[in-house]
Every structure is written in C-alpha cells, then in structure tokens.
Amino acid sequence: MTSVRTYIINTSLYKGVQKSVRYVKQKGLDVMPERILSGEKFIDGIKYIGKNFSSDKQRVALGLTALVTQPYIDAHNKRVDEQTRKVSVAKTVAKIIAGTLTGFFIRYGCIKGIKALSQIPGKNVPKWKTLFTPKGIKDNTTEAFEQYRNAMGTVAALVIMLFTNFLIDAPLTKFMTNAFMKKMEDKK
Amino acid sequence: MTPPLSMFGKFKAALYKNYGENPGTMLVHTGALGWLLSSLAQIFAVAVNDKISPEQKSFLIPQEFADAAINILSFYIVTSSFKNFASKLVSTGKLSTKSIRNALQKQNVSNSVIGKLDFNIGKLKNTPKDYKPFKNGVEVIASTIGSIASCNIITPLLRNEYAAVRQKEIVSKMRSQNEKKQAGPYYKYSMADFQNLSGGNLKI
Numbered sequence: 001m002t003s004v005r006t007y008i009i010n011t012s013l014y015k016g017v018q019k020s021v022r023y024v025k026q027k028g029l030d031v032m033p034e035r036i037l038s039g040e041k042f043i044d045g046i047k048y049i050g051k052n053f054s055s056d057k058q059r060v061a062l063g064l065t066a067l068v069t070q071p072y073i074d075a076h077n078k079r080v081d082e083q084t085r086k087v088s089v090a091k092t093v094a095k096i097i098a099g100t101l102t103g104f105f106i107r108y109g110c111i112k113g114i115k116a117l118s119q120i121p122g123k124n125v126p127k128w129k130t131l132f133t134p135k136g137i138k139d140n141t142t143e144a145f146e147q148y149r150n151a152m153g154t155v156a157a158l159v160i161m162l163f164t165n166f167l168i169d170a171p172l173t174k175f176m177t178n179a180f181m182k183k184m185e186d187k188k
Numbered sequence: 189m190t191p192p193l194s195m196f197g198k199f200k201a202a203l204y205k206n207y208g209e210n211p212g213t214m215l216v217h218t219g220a221l222g223w224l225l226s227s228l229a230q231i232f233a234v235a236v237n238d239k240i241s242p243e244q245k246s247f248l249i250p251q252e253f254a255d256a257a258i259n260i261l262s263f264y265i266v267t268s269s270f271k272n273f274a275s276k277l278v279s280t281g282k283l284s285t286k287s288i289r290n291a292l293q294k295q296n297v298s299n300s301v302i303g304k305l306d307f308n309i310g311k312l313k314n315t316p317k318d319y320k321p322f323k324n325g326v327e328v329i330a331s332t333i334g335s336i337a338s339c340n341i342i343t344p345l346l347r348n349e350y351a352a353v354r355q356k357e358i359v360s361k362m363r364s365q366n367e368k369k370q371a372g373p374y375y376k377y378s379m380a381d382f383q384n385l386s387g388g389n390l391k392i
Contacts, residue, residue, distance in 0.1 A: 022305060028273065029304075032303075034303065035282070043322065046329065047322060047324075049328050050212075050322070051211075051321065058215055062340065065340050073348065077352070079348070079349070079352035080351075134200040134203075134204045143321070144208030145204070147210075150207075151211075154214070155221075161226075166229065166233060
C-alpha cells in the first residue's frame with residue numbers, strides 16, 4: 001500500500017497537479033486583503049464561537065437559514081408546474097422544521113449525556129460515569145477535552161438519528177406537509 | 189481480532205486526537221457522516237420496503253445513491269473548501285489579530301512571509317497564545333457558512349435540476365407504456381415522482 005502511494009506521489013502527473021493546486025491556493029490568498037482585527041469584543045466573539053458553537057447550534061443555524069433559502073428556491077423552480085411547486089414548498093418547510101427540531105434536541109441531549117458519562121476517574125466517581133473518557137485524561141477543563149465531548153456527542157446523535165429519521169422525522173414531515181397543503185387549499 | 193473494548197478505546201483516542209484541537213474539522217466530518225448515514229438509511233428503507241416492486245427498486249435504489257452522492261459531495265467539497273481556506277488565511281497571518289501580530293513582531297517574523305503558503309504560525313517555536321482559539325473560531329464560522337451555502341443553496345438547486353430531468357424521463361417512460369397499454373393517464377405520476385426526487389434525504 002505504501003509503495004503504491006509512494007509511486008503515485010512521485011509521478012509527474014501528481015506533482016503537476018499538486019503544483020497547480022498550490023499555485024491556485026497562493027493566488028487565492030494573494031487576492032485576499034490583509035486584515036488585522038483589533039476590536040476586543042469582536043475577537044472574543046470569534047473565540048467564543050470556536051469554543052462553544054458545537055454541532056447542535058450549527059444545526060439550528062442551518063435550519064433557520066434553510067427556512068429562508070430553500071422554500072424560495074422551490075417556489076421559483078420554473079421547470080415544474082405550479083401545483084408541484086406548491087407541494088414542493090410545503091414539503092420543504094415541513095422537512096426543515098422536523099429535521100431541525102429533532103436534529104437539535106438529539107444532538108443537544110447526546111452532547112449533554114456524553115458530558116455526564118465522560119468524567120475524570122476518581123474515588124467518588126462510579127465507573128459508568130467514565131465510560132466515554134479516553135485513557136490518560138486527567139483534566140476535564142481543557143478545550144481539547146470539551147471539543148472531544150462535542151465530537152463524541154455528535155457521533156452518538158448521528159447513530160440515534162438513523163432511527164429517529166424514520167420514527168420521528170418522516171411521519172412528522174408527512175403530517176406537517178399535509179397540514180400546510182390543507183391550509184393553502186383553505187386559503188383558496 | 190481486536191476485542192470490542194479495545195476497539196472502543198482506540199475510537200475514543202482517535203476522536204480526542206483528531207477533533208480535540210480541530211472543532212471546525214469535526215463539524216465538516218460529522219456533517220458529511222450525517223449525510224452518509226441518512227442516505228444509507230433511505231436506501232435501506234427502499235430496499236426492505238415490501239410495497240415497492242423489484243422493478244421499481246432497481247430504479248429507486250440507484251436514484252437514492254445518486255441523490256446521496258450529490259448531497260455528500262456538495263457538502264464535503266464546499267464546506268471543507270470554506271474551512272480550509274479560512275484556516276490558511278489565519279495560519280499564514282493574512283487574517284490576524286493585533287496580539288498575534290505583536291507576538292510575530294517580537295519573534296522577528298518578516299512581513300514578507302505573511303500570506304505565503306510556506307509560512308505557518310502554528311509551526312513557530314513560540315506559537316502566540318491567542319492563535320489557536322482564534323483559528324478555531326474562524327474555522328467554525330467558515331465551516332458553518334460553507335455548510336449553509338452547500339445544504340441550503342447549492343444542493344437544493346442541484347437537486348431540483350436533477351429532479352426535473354428525472355421527472356421528464358419518468359413521464360415520457362410512463363407515457364410510452366400507457367400508449368402501449370392504452371390505459372390510465374400518465375400525468376398521475378408526475379407529482380409523486382417529483383416529490384420523491386426533489387425531496388431528497390432527510391438531513392439528520
């Protein structure tokens with residue numbers, strides 16, 4: 001495997017592509033103006049986001065912006081007839097609401113749950129509370145450990161959502177789509 | 189064979205090592221994994237659904253694969269590009285803070301290397317204290333903007349285009365079948381088929 005990799009890396013094609021990619025990257029960097037940020041509050045805000053903006057909050061951000069863009073895109077899809085567009089918008093809005101609600105709460109719950117189950121081993125800490133603690137961790141206040149908990153919580157949430165996708169999201173989306181369609185028809 | 193407990197230990201260590209210092213990367217990878225799992229679930233649901241005939245399955249399963257490929261590729265390419273570019277802006281000093289720049293000056297870092305790919309603040313002997321938290325913040329913001337652009341703008345546009353093309357194909361196929369059989373209006377498939385196609389996967 002390693003020899004195949006070494007062979008590929010040494011081919012002139014690979015080197016050429018690598019050189020081109022590097023050239024494009026450098027050009028992209030050159031185009032960007034140099035910025036030195038000085039506003040303390042602004043910089044602290046960026047650092048705060050890096051530390052605290054985990055996947056549950058990202059899911060909410062995705063859901064809220066989706067409510068603005070996706071129905072608009074569906075409503076202006078000229079390649080399908082008007083009735084199809086209406087159903088498409090109703091289904092999209094329903095799917096976003098259902099997906100965001102379950103996506104947020106499951107991620108939030110899993111991250112909290114992993115936090116509770118990744119304590120630092122000690123005399124008064126039951127073993128089950130250290131189930132998700134990686135070996136050799138002595139300090140639970142480091143940023144790296146906080147980010148690990150977020151990552152593990154997100155992975156656990158993804159596994160749970162394999163099931164809730166069908167058990168909650170799909171029926172909830174269907175129910176809301178029908179409700180939105182009924183409302184649209186009643187308005188007529 | 190590695191015992192399950194040992195495998196779980198390795199998994200925890202790998203998560204800690206790879207994502208502990210890189211929350212932006214974690215968001216990109218788990219986002220792509222989310223798309224992948226939801227796509228697999230969708231394909232599995234079609235595969236085990238008794239109400240769908242084998243002929244229909246032979247069309248629907250590849251269709252779900254195509255839909256999944258669009259979702260995952262657009263998410264991964266766009267989001268990781270945003271994140272990587274933002275990361276390079278910070279690591280080369282092109283986007284910086286006053287305290288980071290002061291720390292660089294104290295280490296006699298020349299202004300001419302700022303913005304060059306070979307220069308990486310993270311590899312300096314004395315990495316400025318503010319550098320890592322600032323870089324993490326910029327990466328998380330960039331990956332969130334990237335995921336919004338891919339999930340909420342690029343993917344719906346691509347999916348609608350794809351769905352419209354597929355809908356036309358299905359309608360013409362149904363029309364030719366109906367002409368042969370001389371039974372039933374073809375247009376009754378249009379709405380449902382479009383909905384199946386344009387709806388895509390449920391994002392988890």
